[in-house]
Amino acid sequence: METIVFSLLNGIIYGLLLFMLSSGLTLIFSMMGVLNFAHASFYMLGAYFAYTVMGATNYWVALILAPIIVGVVGMGVERWGLRRVHANGHVAELLFTFGLAYLIDEIVKIVWGRTSVNYQVPDALNFPLFTIYNAQYSAYRIFILFVAIFMLCALWYLLKKTRAGLIIQAALTHPHMVGHLGHNVPAIFMGVFGAGCALAGLAGVIGGNYFITDPAMAVQMGPIVFVVVVVGGLGSLEGAFVAAMLIGLLQTFAISINASFADIFGFLGLSPTSEFGSITIASMAPMLPFLLLVLILIVRPTGLMGDREV
Amino acid sequence: MTDMTTDYAALEPSRSEKFRQRILPLILFALLLVVIPFFGPSRTTLTLLNHMGINIVFALAFNMLLGRAGLLTFGHAVYVGLGGYFCVHILNWIDASDGGFWSSVPVFSMPIWGFAMGALAGAVIGWPSCKRSGTPFAMISLGVAELMAAFAYMFDSFFGGEMGISGDRMSGPEFLGLSLGPLDEVYWFIAFWTFVGVALMFAFTRTPLGKLSEATRDNPERVQFIGFNPTRVRYLVFIFSGAFAGMSGGMAAVQDEIFTPESLSLIPSGAVLIAAYIGGIRYFTGPIMGAIVLTYMQSNLSDYSAGWLLYLGLLFICVVMFVPNGIAGMVYGGYDAVRKGKTAEVLGQFALRALGVALMAVSVIVIVEVAFRYSEGYGEVFEPFGLSLPPESVLTWILAVVPLAAGIWLTRHVTRKAEEV
Amino acid sequence: MNTPVLKLTDVQKSFGPAKIIQGVDLEIAKGERHAIIGPNGAGKSTLFNLVSGLYSLSSGSVELNGQVISGKKPFEINRMGLSRSFQVSNIFSNMSVRENVRCGVLWSLGYGYSFWRNVGNLKEVQEKTAHILNEVGLLDKANLPASLLPYADQRTLEIAITIAGGAEVIMLDEPTAGMSHSETDRAVALIEKAAKGKTLLIVEHDMGVVFGLADRISVLVYGEIIATGKPSEIRGDPRVREAYLGEEADHFEGATA
Amino acid sequence: MLSVTDLHAYYGKSHVLNGVNMEIMPGEVIALLGRNGVGRSTTAKAIMGEVAPVGSVKFKGQEIAGLPNHKIARLGLGYVPENRDIFPTMSVRQNLMLGIKDMRKQGKWTIEQMLDMFPNLRSRADNMAGVLSGGEKQMLTMCRTLMGDPDLIIIDEPTEGLAPKIVQQVGDMIAEIARAGVSILLVEQKLSIALRIANRVYVMGHGEIVYGGTPEEFKTRDDVRKEWLEV
């Protein structure tokens, strides 16, 4: 029982966290088709900006201001960089963001130093909210939960309630035609990329002090965000959400299972001392998202809830 | 039927043209490989050259997928790694065996074993992944790469854990009188197999399957209606690509005598993508050029500046933005213009552009170097050519701004001129 | 008429709730030149897609030379001797014209997925390619990238790829769409030449082409064949006029008269 | 309403338009005729900013040459391109929705009206536009452009690839659009239609306007037809 409650709770929070990290990418990837490898770098920028702004003012100002600054940086990147590259296809865009990631990482090191900064959770949120089975749940985790839900709603509104989503999708393949229909395609692209970056920045503000704010934080986020977006399915916000939750829960539950392969496949004659047999489910947990990614794409190239091939 | 043969002759490039386009470059390449040692390269240079050879084969294998078959993969180092690991194991078997099968296997043959292992891995992993193309394919490769990298840490008996496994290239029977101990002998080994790899992969582009892979890249739907199964085409190409990647792994096993899990991680997979793209994926020779440039930069740029990653990032961005066809595109573009008799014009433009870029580079370097030193806080001062450029000096600021502005103006000017023509 | 080359029996196709093809029966004899006409959205291209294996049938069967081909993959059907073109040019745009055609001839000459032979040295392949390029009149443009061809030439290349494999049955989907009159005339001549001794199935909206080329015509309306017959019969059929030709039928009567 | 003065256009080095001059009055339907490849589509594209125009294009008195295409569209100039350019992965309804420039304003036409006008489209309203038949795509493109309430609409080869009967339908539709007060520049090959709907025809040759007049007058000018059009 204890395990189940824990796993459920942690799984949900972790899932929301994943969703938060990947929501900006969902927007950019599914709308513009750009595999933004610099996403994590914008996430990092969010954390650092927040650290600086917080130093000058307070956390709440940082929470608002830092994502905006990141968004503006993102718009600049789109305006003077990505837009030029767009015509050369997705691989070019991807490499552009690749290079951009290097650039941002190095600039962060120049500006904020090579080691981690002391970016801490504000006191107002730094207290245990409740305790179950001896484990405290800090208020900040619950705060994360709310912010993630806010991001979900904001994105949902942007995609479903405005036509921006449709226009961008159309503009991806037929930019001229969309222009002839009276839509300002470049501005919309810029806006979307900026919004995606701002979301990444917001995730950075929240994640930076929950985890660590150092120049390696971008690299460490790794490809997991891509997994969430792709497993969920392109063009599907719900999908990304479901995928994030699924991965969160799957991983958390897996961690709580101490059984080894030998315990499970023992009937096949797998011995617990063999190399394969001694691997436990728990130790496989962080690999599960990637396994899921491969399996899903083989079975369903549109992802869980996507409406088109990734 | 007689007019048919004339048609045919008119269509085909002439014999001399064929020679010039296909055989001659290979001969020149072989000559180059043979001539290099006579310049007496240092062991450092030899190591670098050997890695270039390995990366050339790898980048070409990668481009069989990306450039030729239109399949982007994020995990191609997996095949290098598997091929390489297998070969290191063989090195150890050779070392350990006395009289058995392995004792008669020369270390020189390692790339063949790597090739076989790469093909096997390609055949196994390619089976499910080649059912997809485009981004799903790329994402599957990403997932597979992550899984393999994790397995490499879990299965010690094959991968040797974090420290990997090492072998000794000097065991087993000698071949062609090469003990493979000293680096110059290893150079011959690498040169031989680099040439074989390049020649074979070039030949592959001219086979029916090679052509079909291009057709599948352009239009997989139509391929079905000329009698081919695009999945099958992709799968076969994938196996070959894996095999050649494995072959480069075999070469690396002999050169480095060690394989670690890092070699099948996302890092080398990303590097090869960058190399191929910088070189130009639309040209056969592009990845070769890219591999040479990137290998050099990865090993040597860090000698000059702590900010080398920043430069590398800037370079990628600039190549992607301004030279989308890569180095090869630039080279062939220039070559075409020269052939059309516009040498002077092209050279003039090129010189102006180079000047513009150089000017911008000066500023960028000044800014980056000064910023780096300033941020480190060791009080070091950037002193190129005897100039002293502390962050607060006016000269620093002039150098940071003026050449940049001039360079931008110049390149824009040249571009506008070129467009007007 | 001996056994038909192509035989469709009660072919049906639905996309979700929409029944697009609702029971088509069609027999095409060897050597026949058969045209399918019908209003836009009647399902002509869909029918092509069903026969050539791009879509799977909802029910019914398609036979080629007495063998059931429904359910087979497009490349299998192609290997059995049925080749088709597309309404929207569907060529290999980054390859040269010659390479486009050459890819088309490879399978029929037995060079499946071979990777040990140099295409340049396959005399047969080269000659057949040259032959076809010559036939369609693209020889002088052989080394151009296909994407740089003018529209009409792209349509021609589309036909060239289709006939390159030497299939017995050739299906052309609006081969002359978007061509000018003179280009159309050239295309018709080309089709006549290429289809000599073969079975031709063609979809066209240009009545000049249809009436000029076809031995027999079927009229497809809302997924059903409402009439099949000689051109003269079709032209006079009131149902066809009503559903398809409209006033233009008179125009053509006038034109051909 | 639209006046084009000395318009030139280039594809790379080839000079396609050599100074086109034409005028369109409010409420007029103009047919632009000419052989294949004389540059009719290019004229349309140059007006719409798809190829770089050299010269002057004035719409409602405002110079539009060089403006980005969305600005031109927002001034009330609609464009139905040759290749139709529907958005294949979206439903018919979504395609129509994208034609609306400003969701807050109720335009002259609603999606429902459009679907009523073309029952074919109504039955496919929630299908992906990519699977529509050629004719259905043509109708969709035209409807989509109308959703943006244009004052002048340039239609390039609307009847290409259409069944004879549908050709008539499309012709009727264009006439109806004209009746609603929208000016039309129709680039068309099929004389029968062009002459039926147009108030005025222009004939192009070698990148220039070589003839302009009413359909009645044009019918009498066999010389123009012989020299500049295919018979």
Added chain:
Amino acid sequence: DTVKFAFIDPLSGPMGSSGDAGFTSFKLAAEHINAAGGVNGDQIEVVGYDNKVSPKESLVQLQKAIDSGARYILQGNGSSVAAAIIDAVNKHNARNPGEEVVYFNYAAVTPAFTNEACSFWHFRFDAHADMKMNAITDWIKSRDDIKKVYLIGQDYVFGEAVAAAALEQLSEKRPDIEIVGNELHPLAKVKDFTPYIQKIISSGADAVITGNWGSDMTLLVKAAADSGLKIPFLTFYGGSLGAVAALGEGSIGTLYQVTEGITNLEASDDQYALIEEYKDRFPDYDYYYHRAFVTMNMFDMAAEKAGSNDPIAVAKALEGLTYDGAYGTVTMRAEDHQAQQPLYISTVSKDVKYGVDNIDLGWALVDNGTIPATAAEAPTTCKMERPE
């Protein structure tokens, strides 16, 4: 003349700062020796070679270093790199007699390097994993209130080795202790450690032992602090750069480390001056790599003793050499080239002389935290082949 030392470690990228911290230490140590007249009259030069933590790249840099005349190699980050360098150095020395190089390992702690894989050309100045574990278990022995221990580590050879050593040593020294968990997680893949912490809480553990490094270590302890788990996390790498800053006050009473010295130990004025000089020169970092100074000073001693800067002579002189360091006596054991030195268990505290990471928290020795060299010592299986 100069004696060239090649410092081969990451100097760029995500790991760059930890390489740089080592590099700066070696440079300062060399400067001090040079200022005191150098070694046998020669000046020492430490040149950095960026290996980007890649074993392959390390081989390229190694070759570069050797060609440029370096006869001494310094490296520490990553056992995979260390293994590659040992292997390459062995082969190089065998294939190029007369041009031998010696490798001073200052931080790669895999026990094998001074056991079955030992080499005459390799000297380790850091305590290896088993020795550090000896220190940890020795300290636990003195803490009767610890009854349940949880082991968690990264799922690869090193993590497994740490767990195995802990199991074995605890069962020997404190058989009453119950191992309530033995967990491995994939390397650098876990983002949120809360589920693991929850498992630890449920197990009722009194202490956690982990060999985790990098973000795996910081995130683990951070998650513990967030969940209100206040038990000692005994780590090897708690002192790594930026960890304390990232954890903030959450690290007090949670984060423990074992090292060969900490700045807040009682020391001579000279040592204090050195610490301050380092901080002054390199404000981003803290005096952490004490062993860098030990390494260079012992090299100096050995060279003077041998009367030559030749690698073989120095290596031979180093065997068995004893050096009186700031934090105790260091002996280079001749059998396996493993430095023997006292180890210290410390934890994060607020009132300390020297903070770390530019905040006011620093490392303070815990009760019974001094582990003498003899207690930390581990036996070796090394059978070394020596030249001549």
